[in-house]
Amino acid sequence: MAVRPILKMGTTSLMQPSVEWPSDKFASPELSSLLNDMRETMVDAHGAGLAAPQIGQNVRVVIFEVLENPRYPAVSVPFTVLINPTITPLSDTLEEGWEGCLSVPGLRGAVERYDHIRYTGFDAEGNLIDRTVQGFHARVVQHECDHLDGVLYPMRMSDMSKFGFTEVLFPNLAPYDDH
Ligand code: NI
Secondary structure, three states: OOOOOOOOOOOHHHHOOOEOOOHHHOOOHHHHHHHHHHHHHHHHOOEOEEEHHHHOOOEOEEEEEEOOEOOEOOOOEEEEEEEEEEEEEOOOOEEEEEEEEOOEEEEEEEEEEEOEEEEEEEOOOOOEEEEEEEHHHHHHHHHHHHHHOOOOHHHHOOOHHHEEEHHHHOOOOOOOOEO
16 A cells, blocks of 8 residues: 555646446455555545546546535535446536645636536445435536546636635635545
């Protein structure tokens, strides 16, 4: 297990699509090793999520966890390993919200995301995950899965006046919710 370097925006591989995790490699030492490194790296960086391409492995594997915190008092998302995910919007409603990303350190931007989605995928053992979620949980999943298609949140922004440095936009908040 190791904390791995997090690639930053500008790195070519961050903008390339990732490949599916092979179905015969669930519950494998290779997957355990990747997931341990991802979790350790996310915790070390105080992140709410991390996608494998952010540590240089272009495979369709993401993790996320949102602990209750002062900024999102009503939000908590259990620690989740999500492999080969699919997302289906359940309504056309878009919500604007602030996002940060460990690959875009020190910045925040407002991004519109679907408010209500169903997502599916597999856990580390290959068991099916199938959840219907809303709000911040839906936002985190869409952000992480975008990484698997080579998309970083600034590429989703429509109003660049809502893009800036965290210390300026939110001077009283610690950077604990990047992903
Ligand atoms: Ni991110």
